[in-house]
Amino acid sequence: MRDPNSDPDKSHNEQQRPTQPPRFGVLEYEVSDDVKRWARKYKTELASMSSSVLSTFVAFPLDFAKTRMQSYDTRFLATVKDAYQVEGLRGFWRGVGTPMASVTLVRTISFGLYQRSKHAIDRYMTQMTGQSPLDLANQRGQYPTLSTIACFSSAGATAGAAITFISCPFELIKLNAQLAGKMKREANPSDRPQPISDLRTGAFRTAQQLIRDRGIRGLYCGYRLHLVRDTIGTAIYFGTYETVKQILSNGRGNEPAEPAAVALAGATCGIVSWVMIYPIDVVKTQFQKRQLETGRAQVTRPNIKFFQPGSYRGLGVSVMRSALINMIFFSSFEQIKKRISNTGEV
Secondary structure, three states: OOOOOOOHHHHHHHHHOOOOOOOOOHHHOOOOHHHHHHHHHOHHHHHHHHHHHHHHHHHHHHHHHHHHHHHHOOOHHHHHHHHHHHHOHHHHHOOOHHHHHHHHHHHHHHHHHHHHHHHHHHHHHHHHHOOOHHHHHOOOOOOOOHHHHHHHHHHHHHHHHHHHHHHHHHHHHHHHHHHHHHHHHHHOOOOOOOOOOOOOOOHHHHHHHHHHHHOHHHHHOOHHHHHHHHHHHHHHHHHHHHHHHHHHOHHHOOOOOOHHHHHHHHHHHHHHHHHHHHHHHHHHHHHHHHHHHHOOOOOOOOOOOOOOHHHHOOHHHHHHHHHHHHHHHHHHHHHHHHHHHOOOOO
């Protein structure tokens, strides 16, 4: 006897439907619900990690040129030509491993700290004023206000200051790798220029040398300058990014993470933050270079001078690098976060 609840057409269709071929390969792998939940919980960290690797590798040659220009008072084309002739194309990526690891770690932690600081400051400001800055920033048709700018900038300053304890040693090691070729030639000026393939600029070796010369404090040469630069710079960085993105997306009635707005906001925040803190970065580079050269000897810190030609050496390259790296980073960052958020509720 036929089941009255059965559907003969459905049974017929199921018999006629072709069998789906088995799926193979990593791209066809279906993640579990637990993994999806975990990914959504840490989507900010996952997105920043992936985006940092990509953007750091692409823009590293410009960072290499910027460091050489700051340290040796040379122009961009002369710097590139000199490095290429003596150190080869690979020289522009010398030491890239350390910043790829360090920038990924630092940005992952920094963006996590920024998110938590942003929400903590938002709760405090909501209690004080009765209005949430984050709610305002996410409303369509709403332009930035003093409260939204203050919330984003304060959270950026908090994250920037907190992460310097981790980032300072990594940046010092990267600086040593970028300057090693030129410093070796300066130490032996009579030697005939030749490709430098035996430079020992590994992160572990550099850290060992710094600790041997100056103790554990050697890893934090120039820390105060680093702290000032990153506290101010990160406040400007996040404040500018969120504000420009809000003007170009929410303020115009578009989606909060509209791609063109994200790319332009990323480029703008990189440019503005570097222009504002650049003289501090120049002094930090020069100070750390002298300490790397002198070993145990004490070095006098140069004075920070704003609005003087020498204080902006290499600024053009830094602006190009920062615009490029942040366009790539934030575009990738927002897209990855969006993809993770759209994996489906479980």
